[in-house]
Amino acid sequence: MTPVTPAGGPARGDEPEETDSGLARERTALSWTRTAISFAALAGVMLKVNVITGAIILAVAPLVWQLGRLSRGGLPSTGLPVVGARRLLLITVCIVGVSLLCLLVALLGRADPGALLQPAPRRP
Amino acid sequence: MSRSGRFAAWWPGGAAEDEEGTEPDARFTFANERTFLAWSRTALALVVAGLGIVQLLPPFPGVPVGRHLLGVPLIVLGAVLAIVAYAELMRNQRALRRGEPLPRSIMPWILAATIAGMAVISAIVLLISALR
Numbered sequence A: 001m002t003p004v005t006p007a008g009g010p011a012r013g014d015e016p017e018e019t020d021s022g023l024a025r026e027r028t029a030l031s032w033t034r035t036a037i038s039f040a041a042l043a044g045v046m047l048k049v050n051v052i053t054g055a056i057i058l059a060v061a062p063l064v065w066q067l068g069r070l071s072r073g074g075l076p077s078t079g080l081p082v083v084g085a086r087r088l089l090l091i092t093v094c095i096v097g098v099s100l101l102c103l104l105v106a107l108l109g110r111a112d113p114g115a116l117l118q119p120a121p122r123r124p
Numbered sequence B: 001m002s003r004s005g006r007f008a009a010w011w012p013g014g015a016a017e018d019e020e021g022t023e024p025d026a027r028f029t030f031a032n033e034r035t036f037l038a039w040s041r042t043a044l045a046l047v048v049a050g051l052g053i054v055q056l057l058p059p060f061p062g063v064p065v066g067r068h069l070l071g072v073p074l075i076v077l078g079a080v081l082a083i084v085a086y087a088e089l090m091r092n093q094r095a096l097r098r099g100e101p102l103p104r105s106i107m108p109w110i111l112a113a114t115i116a117g118m119a120v121i122s123a124i125v126l127l128i129s130a131l132r
Helices: A022-049 A051-067 A082-108 B003-010 B026-056 B066-098 B107-131
Strands: none
Touching: A022 A051, A022 A082, A022 B026, A051 A082, A082 B026, A082 B066, B026 B066, B066 B107
C-alpha cells in the first residue's frame, strides 16, 4: 500500500521528482513566465485599440514576471508563503483592474470594426 | 464562519490567521500556485477575446449591439474567474494544511456554463444577422 501524507497525497519516494521539489519550483517559475506573456499578449491587442491603456498593461507584464521571482516567507494560516500569498492576491487585483480597463475601453472607446480584416498599409 | 471572517480568510495574514494544521509538502503548494496561475491565464484569455470581439470584429448586420452582447460578458467573466481562482487557491491551501479532502471546485462549472451560454448567444446573433 502506498503511504500517504496527511493531505492525502503520496508520500515522498526515491524518485528525483519526489525527493526534490526543484522541478516543481521550475514548473511554477515557467508558469509565472507564461502568465507574464499572457499580460503582454493582452497589451498587444490593447495597443491596437487604445495606446495609453495598452502601454499601462504592457508595463504590468514585467512586474508580473518579477513577482514570480520574489523571495518567499511563511504564512501559517494558509501554508502559502507570505510573499507568495500577497503576490498571488496582487495578480488577482491586476487582472480585475485590467478587466475593468478593458470593459471601459470596450464600452466607451472608439471601435475599429473589421481591423482584423483590413490589409496592412503599403509602404511607398 | 462569519461574513467578516470569510472576507479575512481571503486576505493573506488577515484576521483569519490561525495556527491550525501543518506545513504541506512544498510540491502541493507549488501545484496549487500553478493551478491558480493557469486559471489567471484563462481569465486573461477571456478578457482578450471579449476585447477583440467588441473592438476589432466587423459589426453584425441587423444586430447593432451584437458585438457588445458577445464581448462584454467575456470580459466580466474574466474578472470573476480571477477572483474565484484566488478564493479557491486559499481554500485548497487551507485544506492541504489541515489534511482535509480538497473542496470541489466550482470554476470548471462556471466556465462550462458561460461558454455554453456564449455559444447559444453567438448562434442567435449569427442567425438573426444572416436572416436580415
